[in-house]
Amino acid sequence: MIKKDGTIASPKGFTADAVHAGLKYKNLDLGIIISEIPAQVAGVFTKNKVCAAPVVLDRTLVKSGEIQAILCNSAVANAVTGDQGMINAMLTQKFVAKKFNIKESLVAVCSTGVIGVQLPMEKIETGINRLSENGQADRFAKAILTTDTVTKTVTLTSVINDKTVTMSGVCKGSGMIHPNMCTMLAFITTDANISHELLQKLLSEVTETTFNQITVDGDTSTNDTVLVMANAMAGNEAIKEKTQDYEIFKAMLFETCTILAQKIAADGEGATKFIEVSVSGAPTDERARMIAKKIVGSNLVKTAIFGADPNWGRIVSSIGQAADFEPDDILVKIQNEKVLEHSTPLYFDKAILSQKLKEKEVMIEVDLNKSQGYGKAWGCDLTYHYVEINATYTS
Amino acid sequence: MIKKDGTIASPKGFTADAVHAGLKYKNLDLGIIISEIPAQVAGVFTKNKVCAAPVVLDRTLVKSGEIQAILCNSAVANAVTGDQGMINAMLTQKFVAKKFNIKESLVAVCSTGVIGVQLPMEKIETGINRLSENGQADRFAKAILTTDTVTKTVTLTSVINDKTVTMSGVCKGSGMIHPNMCTMLAFITTDANISHELLQKLLSEVTETTFNQITVDGDTSTNDTVLVMANAMAGNEAIKEKTQDYEIFKAMLFETCTILAQKIAADGEGATKFIEVSVSGAPTDERARMIAKKIVGSNLVKTAIFGADPNWGRIVSSIGQAADFEPDDILVKIQNEKVLEHSTPLYFDKAILSQKLKEKEVMIEVDLNKSQGYGKAWGCDLTYHYVEINATYTS
Numbered sequence: 137m138i139k140k141d142g143t144i145a146s147p148k149g150f151t152a153d154a155v156h157a158g159l160k161y162k163n164l165d166l167g168i169i170i171s172e173i174p175a176q177v178a179g180v181f182t183k184n185k186v187c188a189a190p191v192v193l194d195r196t197l198v199k200s201g202e203i204q205a206i207l208c209n210s211a212v213a214n215a216v217t218g219d220q221g222m223i224n225a226m227l228t229q230k231f232v233a234k235k236f237n238i239k240e241s242l243v244a245v246c247s248t249g250v251i252g253v254q255l256p257m258e259k260i261e262t263g264i265n266r267l268s269e270n271g272q273a274d275r276f277a278k279a280i281l282t283t284d285t286v287t288k289t290v291t292l293t294s295v296i297n298d299k300t301v302t303m304s305g306v307c308k309g310s311g312m313i314h315p316n317m318c319t320m321l322a323f324i325t326t327d328a329n330i331s332h333e334l335l336q337k338l339l340s341e342v343t344e345t346t347f348n349q350i351t352v353d354g355d356t357s358t359n360d361t362v363l364v365m366a367n368a369m370a371g372n373e374a375i376k377e378k379t380q381d382y383e384i385f386k387a388m389l390f391e392t393c394t395i396l397a398q399k400i401a402a403d404g405e406g407a408t409k410f411i412e413v414s415v416s417g418a419p420t421d422e423r424a425r426m427i428a429k430k431i432v433g434s435n436l437v438k439t440a441i442f443g444a445d446p447n448w449g450r451i452v453s454s455i456g457q458a459a460d461f462e463p464d465d466i467l468v469k470i471q472n473e474k475v476l477e478h479s480t481p482l483y484f485d486k487a488i489l490s491q492k493l494k495e496k497e498v499m500i501e502v503d504l505n506k507s508q509g510y511g512k513a514w515g516c517d518l519t520y521h522y523v524e525i526n527a528t529y530t531s
Numbered sequence: 532m533i534k535k536d537g538t539i540a541s542p543k544g545f546t547a548d549a550v551h552a553g554l555k556y557k558n559l560d561l562g563i564i565i566s567e568i569p570a571q572v573a574g575v576f577t578k579n580k581v582c583a584a585p586v587v588l589d590r591t592l593v594k595s596g597e598i599q600a601i602l603c604n605s606a607v608a609n610a611v612t613g614d615q616g617m618i619n620a621m622l623t624q625k626f627v628a629k630k631f632n633i634k635e636s637l638v639a640v641c642s643t644g645v646i647g648v649q650l651p652m653e654k655i656e657t658g659i660n661r662l663s664e665n666g667q668a669d670r671f672a673k674a675i676l677t678t679d680t681v682t683k684t685v686t687l688t689s690v691i692n693d694k695t696v697t698m699s700g701v702c703k704g705s706g707m708i709h710p711n712m713c714t715m716l717a718f719i720t721t722d723a724n725i726s727h728e729l730l731q732k733l734l735s736e737v738t739e740t741t742f743n744q745i746t747v748d749g750d751t752s753t754n755d756t757v758l759v760m761a762n763a764m765a766g767n768e769a770i771k772e773k774t775q776d777y778e779i780f781k782a783m784l785f786e787t788c789t790i791l792a793q794k795i796a797a798d799g800e801g802a803t804k805f806i807e808v809s810v811s812g813a814p815t816d817e818r819a820r821m822i823a824k825k826i827v828g829s830n831l832v833k834t835a836i837f838g839a840d841p842n843w844g845r846i847v848s849s850i851g852q853a854a855d856f857e858p859d860d861i862l863v864k865i866q867n868e869k870v871l872e873h874s875t876p877l878y879f880d881k882a883i884l885s886q887k888l889k890e891k892e893v894m895i896e897v898d899l900n901k902s903q904g905y906g907k908a909w910g911c912d913l914t915y916h917y918v919e920i921n922a923t924y925t926s
Contacts, residue, residue, distance in 0.1 A: 185858060186851025216847055216874060251844030252876045358848050435830070436921055443922030449646030452611055453753050456581025463580060479611060481647045519922075520915050526831055527838030527914075 137388060142291025144169055145273035147302040148327035149369035153271020154279035157263025159211035159249070159256065166209045166263040167279035168232070168271075169323060174202040174242055175365035178336040180343045182360035188215035189225040190245045191359060197244050198363070201332035204242035206323055206363055207232050208280050209260065210308070211249040215358040224255045231264045246321055246361050248282055248308065280308040280321055283525065288399035292388050296381045297372040301328045305392040309400040310352065322347065322362040322396050328385055329368035330375040338389055339364055346393035349425055349513040351433040352404035364389075401514035406522030411441055411515045413500045418509030419461060425511030430458035431500065438518035444493035446486060448475045451500060459504075467503040471495070532783060537686025539564055540668035542697040542722035544764035548666020549674035552658025554606035554644070554651065561604045561658040562674030563627070563666075564718060569597040569637055570760035573731040575738045577755035583610035584620040585640045586754060592639050593758070596727035599637035601718055601758055602627050603675050604655065605703075606644040610753040619650045626659045641716055641756050643677055643703065675703040675716055678920065683794035687783050691776045692767040696723045700787040704795040705747070717742065717757040717791050723780055724763035725770040733784055734759055741788035744820055744908040746828040747799035759784075796909035801917030806836055806910045808895045813904030814856060820906030825853035826895065833913035839888035841881060843870045846895060854899075862898040866890070 145152040154167035179198035181191050197203055207228060214221050225245050233240040247255070277287035291304040309320030330338075339362065347362060368374075375381050402410035413432045418424035431437055431454040440447040448468045455463050468476040471492040475484050498517075540547040549562035574593035576586050592598055602623060609616050620640050628635040642650070672682035686699040704715030725733075734757065742757060763769075770776050797805040808827045813819035826832055826849040835842040843863045850858050863871040866887040870879050893912075 184848060184851040185854040185856065186847055216844070216871075216876070218875060251847065252871075358851060435917075439918055439921035442918065445922070449611070452581055452646065453579060456579040456753060459580040461580065476611075476647075480613060481611070518918060520918050522830075523834055523837065523913060523915050523918060526834035527840070 137292055137294045137391060140291045140293060142304050143273035143289065144276050144304050144306040144323060144325055146291045146304045147325045149173065149367045150325045151269050151271065152273035152276040153267045154275035155263050155266045157209070158259045159209055164275055164279035165211050166260070166267070167276040168205060168207050168267050169276060169325060169365070170205045170236060170269060171365055171367040172369070173367055174204045175367035176330060176332040176335050177201065177203045178332065178339040178364045180339055180362045182357055184358050186216065186358050188213055188247060188359045189217060189221035190214055190247050191361060192222065193225045194244045194246070194361060194363065197241070200241065202242060203244050203365060204238045205232055205236060206244045206246065206365070207264065208246040208321065209255070210280050210282055212247060212253050212255050213249045213251050213359050214247040214255050215251045217252065217254055220254055224257055227257060228255070228260055231261050235264050235267070236269065244363060248280065248321055248359055251358065277306045282308065283310045283405055284308050284403055286403055288396060288403065290392055290395040292391055294384050294388050296328060296375065296384050299370045299372040301326065301370045301372060301385070303328070303388045303392050305396045307396040307400060310403050310405045320347065320357060320360045320400060324364040324392055326364070326366045327368070327370035328366050328375065329370065329372045330366050330385065334375065334377065335364055335366055338386055342390050342393050345425065345511070346390065346397045349429055349511070350397045350401040351429060351513070351515050352401065398514050401516055404516035405525050406519040407516030408519055409441055409496055409498050409517045411498045411500065411517065412512060413502070414512045415502045415504065416510045417504040417506050418511070419507045420509040421511050423460065424509040425513065427455055427458040427502070428511050428513035430454045431502070432513045432515035435518055438515065441493060441498050442517035442519050444490045446470045446475060446489040446493060451502070452476065455502065461506065463504050465505040467505065469501040471499060532687055532689045532786060535686045535688060537699050538668035538684065539671050539699050539701045539718060539720055541686045541699045542720045544568060544722060544762045545720045546664050546666065547668035547671040548662045549670035550658050550661045552604070553654045554604055559670055559674035560606050561655070561662070562671040563662050564601045564671060564720060564760070565631060565664060566599050566760055566762040567764070568762055569599045570762035571596065571725060571727040571730050572598045573727065573734040573759045575734055575757045577752055579753050581611065581753050583608055583642060583754040584612060584616035585609055585642050586756060587617065588620045589639045589641065589756060589758065592636065595636065597637060598639050598760060599633045600627055600631060601639045601641065602659070603641040603716065604650070605675055605677055607642060607648050607650050608644045608646050608754050609642040609650050610646045612647065612649055615649055619652055622652060623650070623655055626656050630659050630662070631664065639758055643675065643716055643754055646753065672701045677703065678705045678800055679703050679798055680705070681798055683791060683798065685787055685790040687786055689779050689783050691723060691770065691779050694765045694767040696721065696765045696767060696780070698723070698783045698787050700791045702791040702795060705798050705800045715742070715752060715755045715795060719759040719787055721759070721761045722763070722765035723761050723770065724765065724767050725761050725780065729770065729772065730759055730761055733781055737785050737788050740820065740906070741785065741792045744824055744906070745792045745796045746824055746908070746910050747796065793909050796911055799911035800920050801914045802911030803914055804836055804891055804893050804912045806893045806895065806912065807907060808897070809907045810897045810899065811905045812899035812901050814902045815904040816906050818855065819904040820908065822850055822853040822897070823906050823908035825849045826897070827908045827910035830913055833910065836888060836893050837912035837914050839885045841865050841870060841884040841888060846897065847871065850897065856901060858899050860900040862900065864896040866894060
């Protein structure tokens with residue numbers, strides 16, 4: 137697997153573009169990804185019971201098995217917008233279908249931004265008509281941002297069945313939810329030949345250990361969406377389960393989702409540091425992931441990391457909250473330094489470890505010495521700036 | 532029911548005292564509550580799977596049905612301290628038993644403070660020997676504090692079975708957990724005549740809707756403990772279920788726990804505002820409480836309140852995360868002003884409502900229009916000072 141520079145349109149047969157439609161004051165706010173031919177689709181969506189109109193619509197599309205285009209706007213979430221919100225989402229589909237001569241039912245729509253505000257449909261329509269099939273694909277990654285500080289993309293290639301297969305991902309998200317500026321969105325394109333059913337199975341599986349393992353503020357958005365399009369233009373034979381090709385493709389999807397997830401965590405609102413927590417020795421992988429996520433999501437751990445404080449007591453307390461067994465033989469490493477072993481505090485030089493905690497990436501490793509369960513989670517520190525962003529934001 | 536000034540020793544037959552034993556640099560750090568005669572006991576404890584030695588010990592004591600004294604130290608939590616921690620907790624029991632001529636098995640011990648540090652037993656022993664049965668009861672409330680900024684007490688009287696019954700409570704806690712300075716502790720004394728079994732049943736029931744409905748930072752301590760002592764010295768006939776006396780006593784216990792819980796929420800680390808969330812119209816009371824707690828525990832809601840921002844989108848998103856049904860007819864009131872009705876945004880004057888959000892107490896009311904489930908939760912805002920306290924604390 138090779139990591140390359142690229143855009144969401146790097147896989148064969150994809151194009152992308154973006155414009156400033158006037159939803160934001162001046163930045164790009166409307167983007168499109170188009171496949172030359174209909175692509176197999178897979179999607180995972182927010183579990184929030186209050187979900188946005190485009191989420192409801194896309195859930196249905198994904199079940200149909202194919203899409204050809206994804207239109208995404210930022211600034212307005214089209215969430216808690218009632219019947220009018222759904223009418224506007226469907227109207228957006230129509231505008232895209234007409235402009236690009238695609239079937240309406242093959243157009244997915246995504247929104248991120250303020251809750252409770254209707255999409256300005258005139259601006260959306262005008263914006264769509266200014267989008268081009270031969271656009272500048274790198275602009276798409278900018279058009280979907282809200283409180284994010286950087287664009288987040290990845291492109292991988294690999295050889296499957298003698299054909300070079302490319303996979304590209306792009307996402308946004310600076311917290312699992314942002315205030316009114318909510319949402320994690322990720323779009324992945326690939327020219328691999330794989331069926332909708334298998335793609336959906338893989339995406340659901342991979343999401344559990346990637347996107348679902350990041351947390352910025354413990355909240356789940358009304359709009360979270362991950363969509364994968366696979367248009368088969370690499371020319372490989374259709375990928376089948378239990379083959380080497382399947383494993384290669386799964387590894388690509390896992391790597392793409394992992395990199396995107398980590399980029400979201402690192403760009404968490406107000407973050408100064410990226411935190412990775414790995415947990416081994418848990419009864420099951422699932423429990424290991426839960427414990428890792430509890431640790432990385434704890435306000436107390438997050439503030440300690442911000443303060444470069446090797447406070448293992450907060451880590452152990454988080455373990456105890458997420459464990460379903462008595463964790464009586466805990467090992468904790470912070471920045472590769474053992475601070476607790478067999479649940480017994482070890483001597484360490486606090487000044488040196490505190491210095492290591494000033495690095496931009498912080499690694500916490502936990503071994504529970506119970507069984508073989510392993511999992512990771514990613515997050516960021518909790519800072520004055522997080523409070524500032526979320527307290528001074530005017531709804 | 533009458534609310535009075537008082538101390539934890541206000542009910543008949545109780546005394547209390549506290550000293551500076553040298554665990555803290557200069558403040559009171561070791562306190563005791565004693566009943567003249569053995570008292571019926573009830574207790575509820577942390578659900579954290581990593582729990583402190585005194586919690587393990589007290590769980591056993593509570594099952595026995597009676598205790599006569601509670602010794603509590605601050606500054607050191609005696610958590611994650613292994614076998615030595617348990618030996619020290621039992622040694623503490625012995626010291627108290629000897630000094631006050633009480634059976635060891637009737638002495639409960641509680642600790643709050645730094646995790647992973649052993650109790651300094653010489654200081655504990657010397658301190659215990661300086662405690663008195665005729666001490667200054669008001670000092671106890673100070674001796675159990677850690678990052679708290681105020682003492683938290685309540686005293687109520689009522690007439691049960693022609694006898695005046697008094698109930699007093701004292702607690703500490705400035706977050707559900709604090710860093711290394713962890714824990715919520717609450718002690719309640721009463722001279723009512725009630726059996727251990729009935730007292731435990733009532734305490735468990737009342738805890739669900741009071742102490743379990745506060746959240747400061749979403750973390751659960753390794754040491755959380757609530758203990759109730761009832762010594763029967765008011766002279767009432769033993770309280771029986773399904774009687775008026777039972778209802779009066781239950782109301783007293785509910786009121787005591789509610790007031791103590793609210794005081795902890797209001798004194799949350801770094802808090803500038805107390806927040807009450809009430810949820811009605813949920814499928815069940817339990818679900819209403821879960822939703823209320825999710826709202827009041829959301830970092831995004833907490834920062835919005837800190838910023839005096841009437842950001843109902845964050846409230847609705849929290850509802851969607853905690854609901855197990857589609858909430859499609861939501862009413863939201865902030866400071867008694869309707870901002871959302873039938874899930875439709877209402878016009879309101881943001882400047883005026885923002886001004887109202889600058890008050891010290893913030894009320895959020897939600898009606899889900901599904902059924903009759905009702906519940907409340909309490910918390911506080913998330914401020915720069917919270918980050919400061921938890922980032923600059925040196926473990």
